[in-house]
Amino acid sequence: MIIIMDHHASDDSIEAVLTRLDMAGFQIHLSQGVERTIIGAIGDKTRLGGLGLEAMPGVEKVIPILQPYKLASRTFHEEGTIIKVGDQEIGGDTIHVMAGPCAVENREQVMETAEIVKKAGATILRGGAFKPRTSPYSFQGMEEEGLKLLAEAREATGLLVVTEVMDVRAVPMVAEYADIIQIGARNMQNFFLLRELAKVDKPVLLKRGPAATVEDWLMAAEYIMSGGNYNVILCERGIRSFENYTRNTLDLTAVPVVKYLSHLPVIVDPSHAIGKWRFVPAMSKAAIAAGADGLLIEIHPNPQEALCDGPQSLTPANFCSMMTELKQIAAAVGRRMD
Ligand code: PEP
Numbered sequence: 001m002i003i004i005m006d007h008h009a010s011d012d013s014i015e016a017v018l019t020r021l022d023m024a025g026f027q028i029h030l031s032q033g034v035e036r037t038i039i040g041a042i043g044d045k046t047r048l049g050g051l052g053l054e055a056m057p058g059v060e061k062v063i064p065i066l067q068p069y070k071l072a073s074r075t076f077h078e079e080g081t082i083i084k085v086g087d088q089e090i091g092g093d094t095i096h097v098m099a100g101p102c103a104v105e106n107r108e109q110v111m112e113t114a115e116i117v118k119k120a121g122a123t124i125l126r127g128g129a130f131k132p133r134t135s136p137y138s139f140q141g142m143e144e145e146g147l148k149l150l151a152e153a154r155e156a157t158g159l160l161v162v163t164e165v166m167d168v169r170a171v172p173m174v175a176e177y178a179d180i181i182q183i184g185a186r187n188m189q190n191f192f193l194l195r196e197l198a199k200v201d202k203p204v205l206l207k208r209g210p211a212a213t214v215e216d217w218l219m220a221a222e223y224i225m226s227g228g229n230y231n232v233i234l235c236e237r238g239i240r241s242f243e244n245y246t247r248n249t250l251d252l253t254a255v256p257v258v259k260y261l262s263h264l265p266v267i268v269d270p271s272h273a274i275g276k277w278r279f280v281p282a283m284s285k286a287a288i289a290a291g292a293d294g295l296l297i298e299i300h301p302n303p304q305e306a307l308c309d310g311p312q313s314l315t316p317a318n319f320c321s322m323m324t325e326l327k328q329i330a331a332a333v334g335r336r337m338d
């Protein structure tokens with residue numbers, strides 16, 4: 001539930017509400033704005049009746065949050081959340097393009113890709129050092145060596161770095177190198193991993209599971225937020241459907257739906273959704289038009305040689321021309337791409 005204090009609520013009346021909630025076993029999330037204080041209280045709602053909050057001095061109203069996700073819900077936080085990462089803001093006016101190879105393969109590939117990403121006007125470099133591969137015989141990633149290369153590319157270009165963590169044990173290591181930590185689609189409901197990321201002081205990019213409903217996805221975000229990390233970026237990356245011409249089915253309906261239900265930024269990964277590079281630009285444009293706050297795009301200096309996801313990776317030339325088109329779409333919907 002949300003307790004909205006009135007404009008003139010004194011510190012003492014706020015304190016009294018907090019104490020009463022605390023004694024009743026509620027988890028408290030305090031938001032002290034310039035105008036007024038809003039208190040989020042999560043807990044057993046059957047204990048709410050006897051609390052008499054509405055009658056307490058300084059309380060303007062008490063609003064129940066009906067959805068099972070609370071902190072992720074727009075009822076909890078009416079304004080869209082803007083997540084600050086380095087010198088960038090995700091969820092504001094600027095559309096962020098996160099681009100790079102599926103997997104970090106070697107120094108030359110990462111540095112070359114980072115230069116292309118930077119030159120094309122994207123702000124964040126992506127690249128996996130731990131790869132969730134369907135086959136145990138496929139390339140599994142360079143692990144810490146790969147993370148070091150991403151950090152080196154950040155030094156050289158000023159780009160921020162997003163990279164995936166697959167295992168609780170690797171969280172401290174990945175957090176040391178990454179600016180944003182990615183949870184892959186396959187791990188969206190790995191609740192131990194979600195809980196671990198709740199304790200980390202880095203934003204989390206949470207991919208939607210291939211068979212997850214919007215509610216499942218927001219509940220996964222709730223795990224991270226309820227543990228103390230409010231900086232969650234949601235990423236739609238396609239869901240399983242009967243269609244098999246494309247790798248997955250990009251659920252663009254999720255963009256306006258999730259933006260309506262939640263205050264969290266939403267980005268779209270058309271590369272893993274479609275699985276074929278040819279269709280990535282069209283769906284990237286559609287995603288921005290639909291209100292996405294950013295894109296996650298796979299590119300490779302030479303997709304034919306890629307160790308992972310070559311067929312869906314754009315060449316540098318295709319990526320650059322797509323970026324030019326995206327800037328026009330962004331401008332048409334009142335967004336910027338710097
Ligand atoms: C990736 O981003 O490289 C990846 C493995 O994506 P997903 O988890 O969406 O399959």
Ligand code: MN
Pocket residue numbers: 102103272298308309
């Ligand atoms: Mn990939």
